[in-house]
Amino acid sequence: MDKLSSAFSPKKDAFSSIALWQFIAFILLLCFVWASEVLDLPARVFGVDASPFNLYRASLLSAAIVVTGIIAVGHSYERQRKLVKQLLMTCLYCHRVKTDRGKWLHLDEYFMSHYPVAVDRTACPECQKMLKSVDEIQQNGSMVE
Numbered sequence: 001m002d003k004l005s006s007a008f009s010p011k012k013d014a015f016s017s018i019a020l021w022q023f024i025a026f027i028l029l030l031c032f033v034w035a036s037e038v039l040d041l042p043a044r045v046f047g048v049d050a051s052p053f054n055l056y057r058a059s060l061l062s063a064a065i066v067v068t069g070i071i072a073v074g075h076s077y078e079r080q081r082k083l084v085k086q087l088l089m090t091c092l093y094c095h096r097v098k099t100d101r102g103k104w105l106h107l108d109e110y111f112m113s114h115y116p117v118a119v120d121r122t123a124c125p126e127c128q129k130m131l132k133s134v135d136e137i138q139q140n141g142s143m144v145e
Contacts, residue, residue: 034062
């Protein structure tokens with residue numbers, strides 16, 4: 001597969017990984033509810049009177065956790081996907097981004113205002129090769145003159 005077609009091939013959805021970890025957290029919460037009910041953790045940890053196993057309470061808590069998990073994971077997953085799918089209009093020449101207010105911001109400015117992350121500037125391997133070859137040409141050209 002050539003570089004161009006691999007650059008435009010569909011990538012694994014990054015948000016599904018986030019949703020998976022949220023789902024795992026809810027599964028762990030379910031395990032804790034059942035472990036607490038079966039092992040009577042409040043009696044063991046806090047020394048209170050032991051209570052008998054209550055299937056109704058464990059089932060009700062489990063149902064609440066499952067519903068909350070489905071809503072939370074599904075909602076955040078869809079919001080994240082919707083955010084990414086929004087169309088960004090960029091200038092072909094200066095790489096500025098048109099905001100929803102009609103203002104044109106430089107790409108760095110736009111992302112720093114919407115997604116505050118640290119930016120480290122460097123050149124990709126292809127640009128490094130190109131810059132090195134330009135430097136060599138300039139050095140060889142100045143030696144010839």
